[in-house]
Amino acid sequence: MKRLIIVLIIFMSHFSYSQSLNKIIEIKEVKIVAKRIFKKEEAGQKTMQVDSIILLDKINANLSDVLSENTTVYIKEHGRGALATASFRGTAATHTQVSWNGMNINSPMLGMVDFSLIPVYIIDDLSLQHGGSSIKEQSGGLGGSISIKNKVDWTNKISGKYYQGIGNYSTYDEFAQFNVGNNKIQSKTRVYNNKSKNDYSFINKVITDKPRVKNKNANYSKYGFAQELYFHPSENNYISAKTWWQNANRSIPTVLSYEGDNQSNLNKQDDNTAKIIIDWKYYNNKSNFYISSGYDYQNLDYKLMNEVSGIGKIPAIYSSSKMNSFYNKLKYDFNINKNILFQSSVNYNHFDVHTKDSVKKTGYDVIRDDFSLFGGIYIQMLKKINLSLMLRDDIINKNFSPLIFDLGLSYKPIFTTDFVIKGSITRNYHHPTLNDLYWQPGGNPDLKPEEGFTEELSIHYINTKRKTNINTQLTAYYSDINKWIIWLPSFKGYWEPFNIKRVKSYGLEYNLKINTEIGNIKLQLHGNYGLTKSLNYGDPLSWGDESYKKQLPFIPVHSGNVMTSVSYKGFYLRYQYNSYSERFTMTSNMVGLEDDSDDLGTGNSSGKLNWYYPYHMNKVSIGKNLSFNSYKIGLEFKINNLFDEEYRSVLGRYMPGRYYSLLLMLTFDK
Numbered sequence: 198m199k200r201l202i203i204v205l206i207i208f209m210s211h212f213s214y215s216q217s218l219n220k221i222i223e224i225k226e227v228k229i230v231a232k233r234i235f236k237k238e239e240a241g242q243k244t245m246q247v248d249s250i251i252l253l254d255k256i257n258a259n260l261s262d263v264l265s266e267n268t269t270v271y272i273k274e275h276g277r278g279a280l281a282t283a284s285f286r287g288t289a290a291t292h293t294q295v296s297w298n299g300m301n302i303n304s305p306m307l308g309m310v311d312f313s314l315i316p317v318y319i320i321d322d323l324s325l326q327h328g329g330s331s332i333k334e335q336s337g338g339l340g341g342s343i344s345i346k347n348k349v350d351w352t353n354k355i356s357g358k359y360y361q362g363i364g365n366y367s368t369y370d371e372f373a374q375f376n377v378g379n380n381k382i383q384s385k386t387r388v389y390n391n392k393s394k395n396d397y398s399f400i401n402k403v404i405t406d407k408p409r410v411k412n413k414n415a416n417y418s419k420y421g422f423a424q425e426l427y428f429h430p431s432e433n434n435y436i437s438a439k440t441w442w443q444n445a446n447r448s449i450p451t452v453l454s455y456e457g458d459n460q461s462n463l464n465k466q467d468d469n470t471a472k473i474i475i476d477w478k479y480y481n482n483k484s485n486f487y488i489s490s491g492y493d494y495q496n497l498d499y500k501l502m503n504e505v506s507g508i509g510k511i512p513a514i515y516s517s518s519k520m521n522s523f524y525n526k527l528k529y530d531f532n533i534n535k536n537i538l539f540q541s542s543v544n545y546n547h548f549d550v551h552t553k554d555s556v557k558k559t560g561y562d563v564i565r566d567d568f569s570l571f572g573g574i575y576i577q578m579l580k581k582i583n584l585s586l587m588l589r590d591d592i593i594n595k596n597f598s599p600l601i602f603d604l605g606l607s608y609k610p611i612f613t614t615d616f617v618i619k620g621s622i623t624r625n626y627h628h629p630t631l632n633d634l635y636w637q638p639g640g641n642p643d644l645k646p647e648e649g650f651t652e653e654l655s656i657h658y659i660n661t662k663r664k665t666n667i668n669t670q671l672t673a674y675y676s677d678i679n680k681w682i683i684w685l686p687s688f689k690g691y692w693e694p695f696n697i698k699r700v701k702s703y704g705l706e707y708n709l710k711i712n713t714e715i716g717n718i719k720l721q722l723h724g725n726y727g728l729t730k731s732l733n734y735g736d737p738l739s740w741g742d743e744s745y746k747k748q749l750p751f752i753p754v755h756s757g758n759v760m761t762s763v764s765y766k767g768f769y770l771r772y773q774y775n776s777y778s779e780r781f782t783m784t785s786n787m788v789g790l791e792d793d794s795d796d797l798g799t800g801n802s803s804g805k806l807n808w809y810y811p812y813h814m815n816k817v818s819i820g821k822n823l824s825f826n827s828y829k830i831g832l833e834f835k836i837n838n839l840f841d842e843e844y845r846s847v848l849g850r851y852m853p854g855r856y857y858s859l860l861l862m863l864t865f866d867k
Contacts, residue, residue, distance in 0.1 A: 234617050234657050237575040238538055240585035241605020241621030242330035243655055243672055245708060247323040248723060250762060254771055254818060257362045257370040257391070257860060260320070261312035264343075266758050266775045266814075268325060269706050269727035272312065273751055274846040277395055277853055278417035278447060281313040285340025286328065286674060287702035287731025287752050289681075292339035292627055292647075294331060298346055298439055300474050300491040300524045301335055305548045305565075308630030314445055314468055315345070318372045318389045319423050322346040327706070328651045328674055329603040329623025332589050333573065335544075336601055337627040339649050339678055340702075347439055349383050349427040350376070356866040364858030368393035378427070385425040392418035397853035399843070412450055412851070414464065419445035435478040442471045450850075463502040463510055470495050474524075487528040495520040516560075518552040536577045544569040550631055559637040568592035583607040593628055598646060601625050615659035623651045629694070633682055639693045647696075649678035664714040675703040681735065698735040700749065704728040721762040729754060733784060744784035751846070753777040753811075767823060773816040780809040782848060812844035822862075831862035 247267060255263050261281035265272035270293070271284040282290035291308035294301060303310055324344045331338030353376050362370030372389040395415040401408055421443035428436040449464040476489035497518045502510040528542040546567040553560035573587040585605040591598040605621035629644040655672035681698030705728040713720050731749045748754065758775035820833035834857070841855040 234615055234659055235583065235607060235609050237536070237577040237583040237585070238540075239330075240575060240583035240607045241603070241619050242333075242585070243327040243619065243653065243670070243706075244330060245325040245327065247325070248710065248721075250721060251723065251760060252317055252320060252323060254760070254762075254773070255317045257360060257372065257858075258317055259313045260315040260317060260323075260345075263317060263323065264312060266773055266816075267723065267725065267760060268758075269708075269725050269729075269756060270325070270341075270343075271727075271729070271752060271756055271777070272846075274313070274850075274852070276412075276415065276450070276850045277397070278313060278393060278415070279449060279850070280311050282309055283312060283343075284731075284752055285338075286676065286704065287700075287729045287749065288340035288676075288678070291630060292337070294335050294338040294342040296334060296342065296344050297441070297472060298474050298491075299334070299476070299489060299526065300472070300493065301546075302472065302493060304495060304630075305520055305522055305550055306518060306552065306631050308632075311468075314419065314443070314470075316389060316391065316419070316421070318374075318387060319347070319421070319441060320345050321348040327672070328653050328676070329605075329621050329625065332587055332601055332603050332623065332625060333571070336569065336589055336591055336598075336625060339625055339627050339647065339651075339676065347385070347423075347425050349385070349425070349437070351378075351380050351383065351427075351429065353378055353383060354867055356864070358862065358864040360860060360862050362858055362860040364393075365856035366393050366395050366397050366853070368395075368858065370860070381429050383425075383427040385423075385427075387423040388421070390418075390420040392416075397856065399851040399854070401851075412853075414448045414462075415450045417445070417447040419443060433479055433481055435480075436476070438473070438475045440471075440473045444469050462504050463500065465500050467498045468496070483532050485528075485530040487526070487530075489524075489526045491524040493520075493522040493524070495522075512556050514554060515556045516552065516554045519550070521549040523547040538575040540571070540573040540575070542569075542571040544571075548631070561631075561635040561637055561640070563631055563635055565594055565631070567594075580612060581609050591626070591628070598626055598628070599648070615657075617657045618655075619657065620654045621652070625649055625651065629682060633694045638689070638691045639684075639687075641694050644682060644694060645680050645696050647678060647680050647682055649676055651676040666710075666712045668708075668710040670706075670708045672706040673704075674706070675701075677701050698733060700731060701734050702729070702731040704730055717765055719762075719764045722759070723761075724757070724759045726757040727755070729756070744786075747784060747786045748781060750782050750784055751780050753780050768821050769819070771818040773818075774814065776811065776813040778811045782808070809845065812842050813840075814842060814844070815839035820860075827865055827867045829862075829864045831860075831864075833860040833862065834858075835860070 245268065247263065251263060251267050261272050261274065264270045264283060272281050273284065274281045283293045284290065285293040295303055295310045325341060326338070326344065327341045331342035334342060355377050357375040360370065360372040370391050374385065374387045376383070376385045378384055393416065395417060396411050396413065398409055398411050401410050421441065423441045426438045445468040447466050449466060451462050451464060471494040472491070474489060474491035476487065479486040499514060499516045501514040503513050505511050523546065525545045526542060531539045533539060548565045551562050569589060569591050571589045573585065576584045578584065583606070587603040589601050601624050603621060603623040605619070608618045610616065627647040629646065632640065633644055634640050634642050651674060653672055653674035655670060657670040660667045678700045680696040681700050682694050682696060683698050684692045684694045687693045707726040709724040711722040729752060731752050732746055733744050733749060734746065755778035756776065760771065760773050762769060762771045816835065816837050817839055818833055818835040820831055822829055822831040836855065836857055838853065838855045843854070845851050
């Protein structure tokens with residue numbers, strides 16, 4: 198078939214040329230792309246690719262917005278522009294591993310990632326590895342992992358883009374990108390700036406007379422720079438170097454309480470990061486060889502000064518943390534034959550962490566070396582069955598961890614139809630973070646790794662007819678996690694972490710994508726639904742402990758989102774909807790009552806405490822793109838929180854109501 202297409206193209210080009218001897222007609226390269234869902238190296242694994250139209254729609258947003266509105270990952274937000282952490286399949290924030298171009302960027306201190314600090318500007322490709330499939334890259338992703346990548350276009354000559362945005366609460370966004378190169382070398386440069394006073398108003402419902410107040414001391418800003426260089430010296434060699442630097446400054450408003458509108462304290466956090474990764478790939482018909490080295494610098498400064506009447510601001514916390522992380526990876530893939538693939542890799546990571554609180558005179562200095570060994574074999578049998586076995590072992594400070602594994606199977610009952618049944622069983626480990634072990638006061642060096650088994654079963658179906666493509670997947674999973682690490686107050690007067698919890702997490706995930714064309718109209722629909730039961734099965738801490746078999750705090754049982762897009766001759770209309778069911782703030786799931794208080798968002802007077810009302814968020818974008826030869830101009834208007842919903846993710850942190858933004862987009866490609 199491929200030979201026939203090539204012959205036809207040659208014949209057509211020759212025929213066109215023969216019609217006019219003094220006129221040459223160039224025929225652009227034709228790319229035929231078909232998505233494969235039956236790969237032996239993905240046997241039993243669930244990987245979700247976030248569509249490019251979603252990244253474009255969220256171009257001036259943060260990764261937290263993409264995940265909360267377009268995946269089944271629950272994002273816990275502490276406010277607009279403030280800390281945003283993830284719960285993947287009902288697990289803790291530390292159980293989601295995040296990589297940037299193959300390099301893990303989880304904080305070695307906290308073990309998690311603040312997704313509000315990752316702008317969509319720097320993302321070309323975003324994928325999620327659910328459950329056990331994450332051990333292919335690293336251990337610890339008890340819920341899953343998230344992969345951020347940058348991509349190169351070897352056909353690019355000179356291109357670029359410039360975005361300028363403005364919105365409510367003195368919000369400004371600016372982004373510029375310039376690409377230049379040829380089929381041997383490519384350069385991609387990005388710069389961005391995002392800032393906001395963030396002074397939206399809301400009704401303070403924790404005060405009896407419920408006044409409307411402004412969100413004070415909540416301004417934020419971040420600016421950054423990213424540079425990518427790609428070199429393709431020969432057919433079998435590929436070299437790249439990528440850097441990303443960012444500075445972020447945030448003021449954190451005081452948590453609201455019955456004391457009223459008292460936000461005069463100084464509460465500020467500065468995050469500075471610098472990342473670089475260099476890699477080399479060599480590949481031929483039989484094998485691939487890959488080596489990479491990366492460096493991740495994270496500096497977090499946190500300052501809290503409390504206002505004392507008659508004295509002024511008194512420092513309460515002044516914490517400075519510096520984290521230097523070095524990552525090295527050697528990977529080798531070998532195709533034994535067309536039906537058997539073998540993969541292996543060795544990782545060596547070095548961490549140097551210094552943290553100090555100059556007010557409390559506490560802190561720690563720790564150096565840690567981690568090794569990891571990985572091996573995987575992937576087999577295709579009878580053209581209908583794919584099998585995989587992945588093994589990984591970690592060596593933390595010269596101590597071997599128990600072996601972790603993933604056994605996967607994919608079955609394609611009808612060879613000519615893209616319908617696949619997948620199943621897997623995984624054993625995974627998550628090692629304590631450095632704060633868990635060494636934080637002063639309270640760190641527990643005797644903590645053991647969290648361990649868990651995960652089983653999942655899914656069906657995946659793709660159907661393409663004429664101009665319509667349907668991609669749908671349904672997954673059921675069950676996880677049993679032991680030695681869950683939890684921080685609890687101790688008799689010593691401070692909090693300490695313990696291995697006491699056992700958590701069972703199970704549920705369903707449903708994903709749907711539909712793309713179709715009707716004449717000049719293009720229609721797209723992306724939907725996700727998650728049913729998540731994350732229950733505490735740990736030993737009761739005391740007689741009558743009401744938390745046993747209850748849903749973990751802040752995790753909704755039901756979550757869902759839908760994004761629809763309609764485009765016609767440069768005009769487009771997009772609608773985004775996402776919702777969460779009720780969430781509890783106490784491990785017992787108990788709901789208290791408060792007199793003379795309204796439910797958040799309900800308008801009645803039952804006065805529930807320790808409970809978040811289910812919310813339904815809506816966004817609408819309308820835009821127009823114009824083309825002038827190699828230049829394009831676009832204008833987009835967006836309404837956020839369309840129906841002025843009142844909502845929050847944590848106590849005392851109210852989110853904004855309806856607000857607007859305007860985005861100007863300029864692009865060129867020569």
